[in-house]
Amino acid sequence: MGERGRGGGAGRTGTLARVAGRSGLRVAEIALAVAATLAALQWAFRFSIFDPGFWSAFALPAQGQGLLVRGLVGTLQFTAIVIPTGLAFGFFWGWCRMTRWRVLSWPSTVIVEFLRGVPPVILVIFAYFFGTAFIPRGLDPFAGAVLIAALAVGLHTGAYQAEIFRAGFQSVPRGQVEAGQALGMSPWQVMRHVVLAQAMRLSLPPLGNEFSNVIKDTALLAAIGATELFGIGLEFNSRAVTEPGHASWLFLVWLTIAMVYFVLNFAVTRGVRVLERRVRVPGLEGAAA
Amino acid sequence: MESHEAFHRERLRHERRVALADTAAAVGIVAVGVVAASLVFLEGRSLDLAYFTSTPRNFRSPVWQLFLSAAVFALAATVAAFLMGLLIGFATGWERSLTRPPLLARTHGLPPGRRTLHLVAGGALYLLRRVADFYVELVRGTPLLVQMFFVWEAVLIAAPADWDLRTRSLVAGVVAMTLNTGGYQSEIFRAGISAVPEGQVEAARAVGFRRLGAMRHIVLPQAVRLVLPPLTNEFVTLFKSSSLLFFIGLVELTSLAKSLTNLDPKVFEIFLLTTALYLLVTVPVSRAVIALERRYRIPGLGVAASPRGRRRRARRTG
Amino acid sequence: MIRVEGLHKWFGENHVLRGVDLEVKKGEVVVVLGPSGSGKSTLLRCINLLVEPDEGAIFLDGVRVNDRRIRPEWVRQQVGMVFQSFNLFAHLTALKNVTVGLNKVKKMGAAEADRRGRELLARVGLSDKLGAYPAQLSGGQQQRVSIARALAMEPKAVLFDEPTSALDPEYIREVLDVMSALASEGMTMVVVTHEMGFARNVATRVAFMSEGEILESGTPSEFFSSPKHERARAFVDKILQ
Numbered sequence: 001m002g003e004r005g006r007g008g009g010a011g012r013t014g015t016l017a018r019v020a021g022r023s024g025l026r027v028a029e030i031a032l033a034v035a036a037t038l039a040a041l042q043w044a045f046r047f048s049i050f051d052p053g054f055w056s057a058f059a060l061p062a063q064g065q066g067l068l069v070r071g072l073v074g075t076l077q078f079t080a081i082v083i084p085t086g087l088a089f090g091f092f093w094g095w096c097r098m099t100r101w102r103v104l105s106w107p108s109t110v111i112v113e114f115l116r117g118v119p120p121v122i123l124v125i126f127a128y129f130f131g132t133a134f135i136p137r138g139l140d141p142f143a144g145a146v147l148i149a150a151l152a153v154g155l156h157t158g159a160y161q162a163e164i165f166r167a168g169f170q171s172v173p174r175g176q177v178e179a180g181q182a183l184g185m186s187p188w189q190v191m192r193h194v195v196l197a198q199a200m201r202l203s204l205p206p207l208g209n210e211f212s213n214v215i216k217d218t219a220l221l222a223a224i225g226a227t228e229l230f231g232i233g234l235e236f237n238s239r240a241v242t243e244p245g246h247a248s249w250l251f252l253v254w255l256t257i258a259m260v261y262f263v264l265n266f267a268v269t270r271g272v273r274v275l276e277r278r279v280r281v282p283g284l285e286g287a288a289a
Numbered sequence: 290m291e292s293h294e295a296f297h298r299e300r301l302r303h304e305r306r307v308a309l310a311d312t313a314a315a316v317g318i319v320a321v322g323v324v325a326a327s328l329v330f331l332e333g334r335s336l337d338l339a340y341f342t343s344t345p346r347n348f349r350s351p352v353w354q355l356f357l358s359a360a361v362f363a364l365a366a367t368v369a370a371f372l373m374g375l376l377i378g379f380a381t382g383w384e385r386s387l388t389r390p391p392l393l394a395r396t397h398g399l400p401p402g403r404r405t406l407h408l409v410a411g412g413a414l415y416l417l418r419r420v421a422d423f424y425v426e427l428v429r430g431t432p433l434l435v436q437m438f439f440v441w442e443a444v445l446i447a448a449p450a451d452w453d454l455r456t457r458s459l460v461a462g463v464v465a466m467t468l469n470t471g472g473y474q475s476e477i478f479r480a481g482i483s484a485v486p487e488g489q490v491e492a493a494r495a496v497g498f499r500r501l502g503a504m505r506h507i508v509l510p511q512a513v514r515l516v517l518p519p520l521t522n523e524f525v526t527l528f529k530s531s532s533l534l535f536f537i538g539l540v541e542l543t544s545l546a547k548s549l550t551n552l553d554p555k556v557f558e559i560f561l562l563t564t565a566l567y568l569l570v571t572v573p574v575s576r577a578v579i580a581l582e583r584r585y586r587i588p589g590l591g592v593a594a595s596p597r598g599r600r601r602r603a604r605r606t607g
Numbered sequence: 608m609i610r611v612e613g614l615h616k617w618f619g620e621n622h623v624l625r626g627v628d629l630e631v632k633k634g635e636v637v638v639v640l641g642p643s644g645s646g647k648s649t650l651l652r653c654i655n656l657l658v659e660p661d662e663g664a665i666f667l668d669g670v671r672v673n674d675r676r677i678r679p680e681w682v683r684q685q686v687g688m689v690f691q692s693f694n695l696f697a698h699l700t701a702l703k704n705v706t707v708g709l710n711k712v713k714k715m716g717a718a719e720a721d722r723r724g725r726e727l728l729a730r731v732g733l734s735d736k737l738g739a740y741p742a743q744l745s746g747g748q749q750q751r752v753s754i755a756r757a758l759a760m761e762p763k764a765v766l767f768d769e770p771t772s773a774l775d776p777e778y779i780r781e782v783l784d785v786m787s788a789l790a791s792e793g794m795t796m797v798v799v800t801h802e803m804g805f806a807r808n809v810a811t812r813v814a815f816m817s818e819g820e821i822l823e824s825g826t827p828s829e830f831f832s833s834p835k836h837e838r839a840r841a842f843v844d845k846i847l848q
Contacts (some may be wrong), residue, residue, distance in 0.1 A: 033423040106315035107322060117571035118564050121543055126560045129550065130330050179694035179753075181657060182686035183708040183760060193711055198698045216432040223536070230434050237442075240386035250446075254439040258431045265430035281698050282740045293626075293662065297617050301659060 016204035034259070039126050072260060078150050078218040078228055083211060085154025090161025108162070115159035120152075125209045127152035128224040144224045153221070157214050164206045167198035201279050208272025212265045233257045330557045341559045345549060351561070354543060355385040360566045362529040363541040366459075370466035371524055377467070378474025383504075384414075385475065386482040421475065428472030433530055437465040441537050454538070462534045470527050481516035482508060501557065521578045525571050532567075542566060608633045608665035608795055609654060609686075609764060614663035616649055623649050624660070624817035631764070636796045638806040638827075641816035642842065647799040650816070651766045654797065657688045668763070682710060687757030691769040693749040695741040701728060701752045702737040705759050713760065727755040731785050747778025751785055771802055803846055807831060815839045 096108035115123070130258045131148030135141055180190040222231030233253050327336070348355060350363040399407065428436065452460075485508045493503035504599045535544035546563045550556050609631040616624040623646045631637050639647050652658040654665060656672065656679040665673045672682045696702050702724050709720035728734055731751040741749055750770055757765050767786065770781045783805050790796060790809050800806065805814055807827045814824040815836065822836040831847070834840045 032524050033419070101313040102311045103318060107318045110319050113572055114564075114568065117568045117575070119529040119543065119567060121535070122546070122563060122567070125543070125547060126556070130558050133332065173694070175690060175692050175694035176696055178657060179690060179696070182655060182683055182688040182690075183756070184680045185708070186680050186713045189711055193707060194696055201698065212430070219432040219434045222434070230432060233435070233438065250442045251439070254435055254442065258427070258435050258439065261432060261435060262427065262430045282742050293615055294664060297615075297622075300617075
């Protein structure tokens with residue numbers, strides 16, 4: 001779905017958000033808003049969120065279904081695959097793109113532009129198709145194909161992270177690199193102790209934004225039938241439609257799922273902000289400050 | 290000196306040769322990579338270009354035409370959603386960017402009747418702003434897919450009976466995309482308007498503008514320069530999101546691709562055409578954004594002149 | 608101790624160094640003067656191999672150092688550098704800026720590096736700013752930390768590239784004082800500067816550089832009272848308005 005480059009997003013557009021500040025919501029306000037929204041929907045569509053039948057069928061593991069939990073676990077698992085993949089490739093491509101050697105920068109630029117210019121759902125679908133050829137024998141073909149599709153999402157986010165890392169590397173003033181060299185540091189030492197130490201701090205906000213995008217992108221894996229939060233919503237609805245009198249359940253499903261995503265997203269953004277605060281150094285603002 | 294010049298010229302020639310080799314290697318790697326990937330994905334058979342002019346079963350036009358109309362459809366939906374989202378985004382963004390001194394302080398000297406009026410109106414506006422904030426956080430914090438299906442269910446249930454499934458899906462899809470981009474654009478406008486220094490408004494008022502006039506004539510023109518790049522990026526992102534309409538059954542590029550692969554095992558050719566069409570729109574527009582940013586950059590406004598050329602802040606007292 | 612012979616450097620078509628010869632004996636303080644663009648900074652950067660010369664040789668204690676077989680890092684540990692724009696590591700405190708070289712390059716233990724760092728910062732008069740970050744320091748303070756950082760590596764010589772040119776006037780004095788103290792302790796220094804007071808009073812030798820060549824060199828009193836080369840004369844006249 002590609003929510004990058006929006007509002008507080010990667011690279012250049014992110015600087016805008018950093019300069020203008022964020023409009024945060026306090027937890028209490030959110031709780032209030034959620035309650036208000038639920039009440040409004042309850043009134044408008046005449047259903048009750050306290051319908052016990054819904055919860056037992058959907059959320060609770062009591063009936064051996066526990067769809068919601070399974071979906072959540074699936075989403076978290078995929079996130080755990082995608083984020084490290086993205087970090088690894090993003091770092092590598094970002095580093096390649098900023099060297100002066102075209103043999104490194106051109107191919108990585110081509111790869112990154114391709115991965116960013118194509119909707120991730122395409123990558124997922126076709127990774128699934130092509131991936132079947134690469135699954136090692138003995139591995140469950142479906143699981144293998146899903147894994148490959150998850151890796152495709154990882155590559156997609158890696159392309160965006162490449163841009164974030166590149167901007168981070170280049171934001172460290174060249175003079176400090178020289179100073180590191182003048183002290184007798186090897187190129188690798190300069191990279192590690194001068195460039196990375198600062199670039200990582202600067203890259204945290206856009207990376208955090210990217211991580212919350214990853215959580216949303218895992219929903220795309222439903223296109224190939226993977227078990228995650230969005231997919232189980234589809235699954236549940238296709239079953240619930242057949243039962244009469246449960247029209248309101250169709251809404252409740254999406255509402256619940258949306259809330260879970262929202263909480264996940266909230267946790268990630270707040271977590272990153274805490275991290276930012278902990279590594280903050282006076283005077284080391286974003287590249288555009 | 291002459292031997293030095295000759296030596297230097299030889300050195301330059303050597304450097305040029307290295308640069309050439311570097312470029313050639315780069316191009317070579319890209320070419321080899323593309324060819325190798327193609328061979329692997331073609332799984333042994335050869336590229337079937339004739340497929341593009343063939344007409345698949347159950348369809349009435351050749352493949353390339355199908356793809357083109359699907360792409361146009363996706364583009365049209367994107368443009369519609371983007372423009373409507375622009376209105377929402379601008380209105381809410383502006384509202385959210387306004388900072389005002391606290392109500393009670395502001396209305397201090399007024400007679401009680403008028404004061405109550407101001408407090409009520411101010412309170413209502415404040416509530417509106419918080420609602421807008423929540424809307425934006427909601428839209429940005431949940432996947433577009435979930436938003437789309439929520440809207441879809443609502444439209445399916447609430448739409449007039451004579452609307453067929455396709456119309457309902459179309460309306461739901463575009464509405465969902467509109468709400469989604471509206472939220473993101475709201476954030477873009479809010480950030481852009483806020484980035485214009487408060488001093489500009491003060492200066493404008495000193496000249497004689499009233500607050501609203503200052504907004505219109507001083508702040509907004511500057512904000513436009515700041516919001517143009519992220520807005521263009523947002524358009525590209527929205528266009529890519531249009532691929533999600535496939536989930537609710539609409540025929541755009543992605544769904545076409547998927548249904549064709551079911552008919553003909555020409556997966557690679559389909560993949561090629563699909564990605565080519567998407568890249569045709571996204572890559573030029575993204576490049577244009579970068580060029581735009583460079584041309585319209587105002588040093589000191591919002592974005593630094595260059596990440597590297599920053600003068601160290603050495604002038605600090607103490 | 609440092610000897611430069613026949614140094615040539617081109618940047619593209621620009622012939623920046625046109626055969627520079629310079630000798631700096633141990634304990635000498637050589638000030639390089641000259642109009643901007645004459646290649647003074649480039650010369651300095653060639654000595655510690657931040658810039659690779661196209662032609663010519665650089666000798667450190669008799670050993671030719673611009674040689675493929677010698678690691679530039681080794682050379683740079685022997686010769687320190689202080690930059691015009693300080694270039695302190697923005698993410699480290701003053702103390703850590705000074706000790707990072709000791710920890711990572713010289714592989715010194717943390718406790719000992721810490722001790723030496725404190726000593727050096729005391730020497731430049733910044734004992735109370737150990738935990739401050741560069742952004743919290745004035746220009747003069749940053750440059751003094753930068754000098755301490757260079758000294759931490761116990762170099763044989765220190766190169767100064769216009770150390771006071773980026774400072775507000777009220778901070779120039781404190782940095783020059785530190786440099787004078789360093790000179791009187793016998794450190795070998797090569798200084799590019801526009802501070803004529805320093806050149807006159809502290810330098811043991813003055814070298815005049817113009818358009819990539821060292822045109823004249825002599826003691827400060829010789830140079831300032833009776834410069835021989837005509838461009839040197841024009842320069843001195845302009846300076847001593």
